[in-house]
Amino acid sequence: MAKVHNFSAGPGILPQEVLKQASEAVLNFDNLDLSLLEISHRSASFERVMAEARALVLELMGLSANEYEVLFLQGGASTQFYMVPLNLLPQNGTAAYVNTGEWARRAIKEAKLVGNTKVLASSEEENFTYIPKEYDIPADIDYLHITSNNTIFGTQYHTFPETTATLVCDMSSDIFSRRMDFSRFGLIYAGAQKNMGPAGTTLVVVRKDLLGKTGRTLPTMLDYQVHIKGGSMYNTPPVFAIYVSYLTLLWLKNNGGLEHMEKVNREKQETFYAEVDSNPMFKGTANPEDRSWMNATFVLTQPALDEQFAAMIKEANISQLKGHRSVGGYRASMYNALPLESVKVLTSVMKEFAVKFG
Ligand SMILES: Cc1ncc(COP(=O)(O)O)c(C=O)c1O
Incomplete structure (x- = not known):
């Protein structure tokens, strides 16, 4: 068959060698003569995958494990729209958002369910064809949420807002696509299924000092601290999605x-x-x-x-x-x-x- 040129917006194209390795692991993972899909996530072989995947994320981002935690969660980036304000927005605080398209709009909708939410700028009146740049960022906000790449409307931040406020970023559709100063962000999240792996896991990278400050009692599965304590294995993790993400991270590292x-x-x-x-x-x-x-x-x-x-x-x-x-x-x-x-x-x-x- 002639080669297919895959321009899918997501789930998106993955490296051929990653797909080959992943398919092999479905039959025989880590020379165990067992499938990756039929072993305990608490086996030494999978624990190693999880640990290495987390370390690779920090290495590629140039972040320190002393400051940041890496989580592989479920529920897609869409669950992060709700988890972020639940975990970062204090009862009387204010979350700020920039509305650059459908995904940002959905993030704003969920934040409003949690607490006081301000939309600082929006490009909706021009059908989201640009990234707003001229707006004031109040000093007293708890975080500013942006969407680095707008998958539907085809816009992307090429410079990030200058602010001392905590920056939170949905990087679902451009994670690991370019260099940047990742330490400017307090929290980064991304559904895996575009640049990192298959659908089924969501990467969250969060600065530890931001957590546990809302005064809110959280449902267990929506609490980052629970997942941090459990090493992203509080409950059964999506092993295949995490394994393929691990292989893709390794591919990234080994290819410059x-x-x-x-x-x-x-x-x-x-x-x-x-x-x-x-x-x-x-x-x-x-x-x-x-x-x-x-x-x-x-x-x-x-x-x-x-x-x-x-x-x-x-x-x-x-x-x-x-x-x-x-x-x-x-x-x-x-x-x-x-x-x-x-x-x-x-x-x-x-x-x-x-x-x-x-
Ligand atoms: C920028 C962005 N954020 C969030 C999402 C939603 O991700 P999920 O389907 O993992 O919930 C998408 C999906 O395409 C996206 O492109």
């Missing part, structure tokens, strides 16, 4: 870490946007300075040619290029494991489309 990833991702997005900007048949939908490196959203300048473009994409084995159902158009998701070659196949189809129909 975030510095190399950033270089490759930079080249991919430059290749793609250069084509969008020079090809009269296409138009990018996000404000150029806020364009996402991970999810490039675009439309045809002649929507009547949609069927013809779709046929050419299909012919080139390009998969899952459709925009999110709420916005339409197209979206090229270029997560870490997507090779530059796939982007080049896409841009050559775009060129050919212009020659044929322009």
